[in-house]
Amino acid sequence: MVNAGRHNVADFYGKQEALFLNGIAILMMFWHHFFGYNPGRNEAIEFFTIPIGSVSLEGVVAVFCKLCVAVFAFNTGYIIWKRANDYLCYRKIFLRLLRFLLSYWVVCLLFLVVGYFIGHKLPSLTTFGWNLIGLSLSQDSGICVIFGWYVFYYIVLILLSPGLLLFYKRTRIAVDLFSLGVICLLFSRSIIALPFGSMQFLEPIIVSVVGIMTAKYQIFSRIDKVLGFNKLPKIFFALIVLFFLRLGLVKSGVFYSIYVVDALLIVPFIYCMVSFFRLSCMLIKNVGMTLGLHSMYFWFLHSFFFIDNLSVQKFLYFPYIPTIILIWGMAIMLPIAMFLGYFQNKLDNGNNTFRLIYSKFNP
Template sequence: MIVITKKDSTIIKGFAILMMIIHHAWNPQLIGIISIIPGHISSDWLFNTISSYCKICVAVFAFLSGWAFWEAKNKFISYKYIVNKCLHFLTSYWIVALIFIIVGYLTSDKLPTFKIAILNLFGFEVGVKEIMHYDYVNVVFAWYVRFYIAVLLTIPLILKIIEKTNILLVFLAIYILCILTQNSELYLVKKLLHVYFQWIPCVVIGIYCNRNKWLDKINEYNNFIILLTLLCFLLLRHFKSELYGGISIDCIIVVFFIFYLNKLCNYISSYGHKIEHIFIFLGTLSMNIWYCHSIFFLPSHKWSWLINNSQNCFIILFSTIILSIPFALLSNYIQQKIINKISIK
């Protein structure tokens, strides 16, 4: 039987956070001109393609959350437990957000207004200047905060619906709601509900994979068939990455992707202990690395030179990873001290 253990999940998160950094660090729209060999013709098309495919990292994180929700479903039907999880998650994020504000103040960056700062605390009005046009200090990749809090608050209902409702009806309802919220001008519908219905399929897929043992069923097929199916979906994704309404096709691809990542986990656990330790380390810090590498993509670009001075793709990637880790470790240390002190379990 295929099981994603807590250690497997941490290793997979390690792979996912590396993909996220590639998704951002190799995105010419965010980082500017990059090339394999500095001084030669820029290969924007190549980096755009790699960056686009690496966005599946978000689906991986959402899938693993769904798997964990079903694994501990007796805990996640308790709102007392969920409130504690929300407080823990938000407190950890608020500490990083405060560090960003302090850094912005010390470097004379433009700070958000009080209203915007409050919205930032819940993952609203955050994003890179090149796409969202925000010109103030914020944890630019923290949009997931508002999505994850919404997921936590609704997961008891989702688990009950999944227990009692046909799977096709579940996904049909999500798809219809995603379409209905797509063009709304109402703030919470546009900024929260639509994002929720765009990404909740990945969480639900994770729940079903655990509940219905889909990974075991996939494993019954010939490996060539499985790999060919994955490659076909990846090819389709190149031409059509989203369904009408905004739901990412990654919610399907992630099942096969997790299947192979889990096999890779088993392999490196058996033969590559040093590699295993590296990915456990990265996976343990993954949420903080997610937040902290935002520092290199702030609107003022005051810290961008640390990673993009050479315009070499490998140096940019390596620098972003290495320089994000100390910031993530510092955040993790402060989080543990504060959370332990206020006794958020």
């Protein structure tokens, strides 16, 4: 094991840190969707804003918070490399995808039930079938988990993971960087046309590959050995620099895809947040990890706030103050997310479904 300063290679970015980052990312996602560009938000809804010229402070923060998706994409790539044996076996991949999809499908069914009782248009059987893999997510076609597009991306990435691992286990840094450039060009410019415009849903693979490379070259431990952020002022200053750097790069339009920008910034952002995690009190750590533990359900469930129903959005935005709206929205979703997580654990532990399926694929 390589010495990485105060934290060794194995534990600098471990399970607790990743959970905490997922918690931060889901808070960022809520802020982005609540106060940033969101075609699902009714324009009649008002909330307190702090104007900055022609924009608002809330909107500017929401632009930065779009980085949330990159956190999840990075984490998936990072885990793929760290747990390579689990992602080189298609039997294990199948079970991983099955468990993930069952969790998502429960939410899809929940939305159908809610849609039926509130009189919302329901999707056709064909559209609902596409919804189940994260495609055709438009309320014009019926109620759906409108923020469920990442499901399609996750399916594709997990199926590609054995090939990615076999490739990057044989390459050196020059080839790795060249391949990353090719991926940026291929995915960010949508050279390949796929149904439902689904090519755009695959753009986060740029960040996932950065996650793979970060794990491969132990980048976090190398940064920590040089910088060693052990003071909060250092962390906050670095985060402020990243904040304005992302805003500038996004506004400049230098990069065709926002995920190219995120690929450049995601490693220093996560390093700063892990450093913050290590210096935080136990309350902050526990809150962040709790949100991270249920982040998948938070992601899917908050689509409910943006179904075509003005009353639902008024209920969300009635606190009027953005920070309180964010807390209110999380508080509404948390019990449902925890219940679904509890239900999923009971399903996994209370019967032999997955063990029986595994036995069919592992003779």
